[in-house]
Amino acid sequence: MPIDIATIKKVAHLARLELTPEEENQLSVDIEQILAWIDQLDEVNTEGVEPVIHMHDNINAYREDEPHNDLTRDEALLNAPQKEGGYFKVVKVI
Structure with a gap:
C-alpha cells in the first residue's frame, strides 16, 4: 500500500511534527515497510483460534x-513539610 507524501504531511501536521523533505521520504518508505509486514498477518491461518480478550483466565x-x-x-x-494543629499546612491559593 503506497503512502504518498501528502498523507505523510497530513499526519505530521496532526501530530504537530515538523519534518524535512528527506524525513518525509524516509517516513513514507518506513510506513510502507511496516504496512507490508502487517499484511503478512493476513496469510496466517487463524481458523478455530479463539480471540484473546485477556492474557490470563482470571x-x-x-x-x-x-x-x-x-x-x-x-x-x-509524619513526612509533611509543614503541619499545624494536626493538619497539613499549605500555601493559600486564590
Whole structure:
C-alpha cells in the first residue's frame, strides 16, 4: 500500500511534527515497510483460534473494596513539610 507524501504531511501536521523533505521520504518508505509486514498477518491461518480478550483466565481478580483505616493522623503527618494543629499546612491559593 503506497503512502504518498501528502498523507505523510497530513499526519505530521496532526501530530504537530515538523519534518524535512528527506524525513518525509524516509517516513513514507518506513510506513510502507511496516504496512507490508502487517499484511503478512493476513496469510496466517487463524481458523478455530479463539480471540484473546485477556492474557490470563482470571476474571475480576481484585480484592473486595472494604474501607479500613490503617494510617493514623500522626503517621500521615509524619513526612509533611509543614503541619499545624494536626493538619497539613499549605500555601493559600486564590
